[in-house]
Amino acid sequence: MPSNPFKESLISRQRPGPCSLVIFGATGDLTHRKLIPALYNLAVDGELPPQTKVLAFARRDKTDDDFRSELEEANRKHSRQGHDDAIWRHFAESIHYHRSEFQDDQGYASLADRLDQFDHQRGAPANRLFYLASAPEFFEPIMTHIRQADLNRPADGCWARVVCEKPFGTDLKSARSLNQVVSEAFDERDTYRIDHYLGKETAQNIMVLRFANALFEPLWRNRFVDHVQITCAENLGMEGGRGGYYDKSGALRDMVQNHLFQLLSLVAMEPPIGLSADAVRDEKVKVLRSLRPLVGPEQVGANVVRAQYTAGSVDGVVRPGYREEDRVDPASMTESYVALRLFIDTWRWSGVPFYIRVGKQLPKKATEISVHFKATPQIPFNTDAVRGGKNVLVIRIQPDEGIALRFLSKMPGSALRMEPVKMNFHYRDSFGKTSPEAYERLLLDAMAGDATLFARRDEVEAAWKFIDELQHAWHESESPPPMASYPAGSWGPKEADQLLGQDDRVWRRL
Numbered sequence: 001m002p003s004n005p006f007k008e009s010l011i012s013r014q015r016p017g018p019c020s021l022v023i024f025g026a027t028g029d030l031t032h033r034k035l036i037p038a039l040y041n042l043a044v045d046g047e048l049p050p051q052t053k054v055l056a057f058a059r060r061d062k063t064d065d066d067f068r069s070e071l072e073e074a075n076r077k078h079s080r081q082g083h084d085d086a087i088w089r090h091f092a093e094s095i096h097y098h099r100s101e102f103q104d105d106q107g108y109a110s111l112a113d114r115l116d117q118f119d120h121q122r123g124a125p126a127n128r129l130f131y132l133a134s135a136p137e138f139f140e141p142i143m144t145h146i147r148q149a150d151l152n153r154p155a156d157g158c159w160a161r162v163v164c165e166k167p168f169g170t171d172l173k174s175a176r177s178l179n180q181v182v183s184e185a186f187d188e189r190d191t192y193r194i195d196h197y198l199g200k201e202t203a204q205n206i207m208v209l210r211f212a213n214a215l216f217e218p219l220w221r222n223r224f225v226d227h228v229q230i231t232c233a234e235n236l237g238m239e240g241g242r243g244g245y246y247d248k249s250g251a252l253r254d255m256v257q258n259h260l261f262q263l264l265s266l267v268a269m270e271p272p273i274g275l276s277a278d279a280v281r282d283e284k285v286k287v288l289r290s291l292r293p294l295v296g297p298e299q300v301g302a303n304v305v306r307a308q309y310t311a312g313s314v315d316g317v318v319r320p321g322y323r324e325e326d327r328v329d330p331a332s333m334t335e336s337y338v339a340l341r342l343f344i345d346t347w348r349w350s351g352v353p354f355y356i357r358v359g360k361q362l363p364k365k366a367t368e369i370s371v372h373f374k375a376t377p378q379i380p381f382n383t384d385a386v387r388g389g390k391n392v393l394v395i396r397i398q399p400d401e402g403i404a405l406r407f408l409s410k411m412p413g414s415a416l417r418m419e420p421v422k423m424n425f426h427y428r429d430s431f432g433k434t435s436p437e438a439y440e441r442l443l444l445d446a447m448a449g450d451a452t453l454f455a456r457r458d459e460v461e462a463a464w465k466f467i468d469e470l471q472h473a474w475h476e477s478e479s480p481p482p483m484a485s486y487p488a489g490s491w492g493p494k495e496a497d498q499l500l501g502q503d504d505r506v507w508r509r510l
């Protein structure tokens with residue numbers, strides 16, 4: 001028996017009971033890179049509920065052992081806390097493989113048998129968590145089969161829940177229809193639409209920063225805030241055969257509709273009346289509903305810039321242009337970059353622009369939110385330094401997680417000269433340990449029945465409603481706004497700089 005693989009650990013809520021986790025589409029990248037390393041790390045920390053079983057449901061032919069050794073290799077590469085053979089061996093015994101087509105009734109009947117066998121081994125019925133990690137076109141048939149096989153009906157005293165991976169639909173219509181299908185099998189309170197950005201420590205800290213500190217919240221409004229920027233830069237392109245998926249999606253649907261809108265909601269929401277999942281999500285959805293719609297090519301063209309990268313170099317490595325990428329249509333009109341100017345029509349944010357930019361093949365990987373405060377009156381210093389040195393609060397979501405505050409200081413010396421200086425908080429220095437990966441937190445939350453960090457039905461639909469108008473202007477209007485370009489390795493197209501330039505502002509240099 002390894003030293004102490006499943007040690008007791010202190011967590012503030014009750015540890016969830018035993019659970020069978022069924023992962024649909026388990027041979028994919030997500031399971032190897034994220035889900036299994038997350039479960040393994042929960043086991044290392046002693047947070048994985050006892051007697052957890054993982055059942056991988058997929059179409060390829062494999063034995064349990066084949067599958068376990070594939071996962072072991074992946075875990076060695078991707079586990080946050082390294083790989084311990086003894087802990088792995090113990091953990092891997094809980095992983096099993098179930099071969100079936102997603103549309104095969106028989107596959108679900110035998111799935112039910114296997115889940116019953118697990119319960120039998122445990123000596124009592126256990127909870128069931130179904131994880132949709134397959135290609136999205138299979139979500140509907142999987143849901144229908146789960147319902148037909150009665151797998152959504154838990155035994156007395158147990159629960160059955162579903163976790164849906166993104167993309168949750170490709171537009172409002174498909175999201176609604178998927179919501180409908182899911183709701184026929186699971187109640188909303190048992191439906192967990194994952195957005196891994198919400199699982200990031202730094203995203204969770206936004207509420208703490210805003211609502212547990214006296215310092216920031218009084219200033220967090222149009223009277224003091226000049227504008228807000230949210231940047232999500234990636235220095236990768238279409239590696240690993242992603243071009244096929246991405247070319248059908250694009251930056252707006254791949255990142256803005258979900259991750260960036262979630263960050264926006266957390267930054268702009270009103271204080272919730274409590275910490276229940278619904279209290280928090282009630283406030284977040286109001287932000288999305290208050291987004292001023294951009295309708296028609298003129299409004300979209302004036303407030304949104306879309307672009308594709310051309311050949312260039314990132315970190316000294318030569319990269320092809322977007323249209324030359326593997327599995328990308330050479331005449332593609334899919335954006336690899338998008339910048340938006342948004343307004344939230346509420347009292348708090350009236351007149352404050354929110355600028356969002358996201359793109360592939362930018363110079364580095366970095367996600368951050370910066371809140372730019374207004375300048376004080378020039379009196380009594382009467383110098384441009386006051387205008388040039390406005391306060392900026394930067395929330396670094398990743399990497400180098402932390403928060404920085406820029407303010408003006410007098411330079412030492414007899415003359416009155418001012419320079420912007422920085423107060424800087426780094427998670428790694430203050431807490432001395434790495435934050436859990438987003439999927440660790442989210443899997444555990446789903447098992448514990450806490451949906452706070454998952455998107456609710458109305459949030460997803462409100463986000464799609466806004467995004468649909470932009471897609472429509474780009475792809476279905478008679479005079480669509482142009483597609484700009486930027487060389488790989490640059491910070492995006494000049495048109496995005498002009499978007500802020502028109503307002504006499506500039507993007508923050510990261």
Ligand code: BG6
Binds near residue numbers: 166196255
């Ligand atoms: C995914 C997108 O949801 O998020 C990817 O589909 C993107 O295109 C990824 O690369 C970014 O996640 P992270 O956590 O690496 O910032």
